[in-house]
Amino acid sequence: MIKAEPDVGDLEATARAVRREIVLSVAHAGGGHVGGPMSAVEILTALYFRVLRIRPAEPGWPDRDRFILSKGHSAIGWYAVLALRGYFPAAELSTFDAIDSRLQGHPDMTLLPGLDMSTGSLGLGLAAGVGVALGAKLGRQDFRTFVMVGDGECNEGVVWESAHVAERYELDNLVVVVDSNQLQQFGWRDPGTGRRLPPYRGSQLRDRWAAFGWRVLEVDGHDIASVIGVLDQASAMQGAPVVVIAETVKGKGVSFMENDYSWHSRVPTPDELRAALDELADPVPPARDPLPPAPELVGRVAPVTADERG
Numbered sequence: 262m263i264k265a266e267p268d269v270g271d272l273e274a275t276a277r278a279v280r281r282e283i284v285l286s287v288a289h290a291g292g293g294h295v296g297g298p299m300s301a302v303e304i305l306t307a308l309y310f311r312v313l314r315i316r317p318a319e320p321g322w323p324d325r326d327r328f329i330l331s332k333g334h335s336a337i338g339w340y341a342v343l344a345l346r347g348y349f350p351a352a353e354l355s356t357f358d359a360i361d362s363r364l365q366g367h368p369d370m371t372l373l374p375g376l377d378m379s380t381g382s383l384g385l386g387l388a389a390g391v392g393v394a395l396g397a398k399l400g401r402q403d404f405r406t407f408v409m410v411g412d413g414e415c416n417e418g419v420v421w422e423s424a425h426v427a428e429r430y431e432l433d434n435l436v437v438v439v440d441s442n443q444l445q446q447f448g449w450r451d452p453g454t455g456r457r458l459p460p461y462r463g464s465q466l467r468d469r470w471a472a473f474g475w476r477v478l479e480v481d482g483h484d485i486a487s488v489i490g491v492l493d494q495a496s497a498m499q500g501a502p503v504v505v506i507a508e509t510v511k512g513k514g515v516s517f518m519e520n521d522y523s524w525h526s527r528v529p530t531p532d533e534l535r536a537a538l539d540e541l542a543d544p545v546p547p548a549r550d551p552l553p554p555a556p557e558l559v560g561r562v563a564p565v566t567a568d569e570r571g
């Protein structure tokens with residue numbers, strides 16, 4: 262049951278529930294991404310439970326705020342939040358990534374009401390978001406557009422073409438959140454040590470957005486009260502688009518997944534799943550019953566491997 266105005270404690274519990282759904286769903290599907298969805302949980306929870314002007318029972322409401330998950334590989338995190346927010350039954354999460362499911366491994370807006378864009382090819386979600394925000398200005402509509410990108414995704418040239426256009430048209434109805442978990446699928450390799458390096462050094466990411474004429478805000482992406490505060494602040498700023506750089510941890514919430522790029526897309530073993538659920542356990546019972554049996558996976562003989570998924 263969702264309170265009219267859930268408090269931060271409620272939202273932290275929701276975030277834990279979202280993380281449980283992520284690891285359960287990926288384990289159940291035998292494939293999917295884990296690290297990126299886990300780093301985005303507080304941001305998605307803050308958006309859907311406090312910040313966005315939405316009507317879950319009326320997903321096509323024309324005046325709704327728009328949200329685009331440009332880092333579409335993190336779809337399972339988005340689906341879990343949408344389910345807990347009431348867009349569709351949480352039991353449907355058990356169909357994640359099945360061939361005939363509405364919950365594809367990457368978001369498909371033609372299948373699931375409530376998605377404002379289909380994504381998965383990194384960089385393109387922001388281009389779409391710029392178009393949506395520009396359309397709102399031209400149509401004199403007052404909804405806001407929020408787009409989440411990854412820090413690795415900011416390697417894509419189209420991100421910067423879009424950033425340029427947004428600044429040119431003074432799209433102050435557009436807010437980008439960078440889920441800056443400092444890891445990507447594999448990342449840059451330090452030739453000396455062989456260790457994976459973050460996609461951007463130090464303040465580089467902030468300085469790049471600022472150089473493109475954006476207002477830049479920064480936040481601890483796992484402090485839900487701060488995330489709500491900075492998103493409200495970003496929405497109120499005028500004259501230029503705003504980017505919120507959220508410092509996050511890839512795999513956040515499960516100790517052995519945190520800051521380990523190999524969990525970008527990996528399926529937990531049964532023992533790892535149990536250990537993850539122990540770490541994510543709540544003082545109160547979980548949001549729903551254990552997953553029902555796997556649906557019939559029509560036309561799929563074996564789980565898709567990380568290499569096939571990309």
Ligand SMILES: Cc1ncc(C[n+]2csc(CCOP(=O)(O)OP(=O)(O)O)c2C)c(N)n1
Pocket residue numbers: 296297298300332334335381382383384410411412413414415440442444445446447511525571
């Ligand atoms: C255009 C494009 N290139 C490559 C990929 C494969 N891919 C999926 S996720 C990913 C890494 C993304 O890193 P980041 O944006 O930092 O995401 P996060 O760490 O939050 O998962 C890559 C290279 C893709 N989906 N689209």
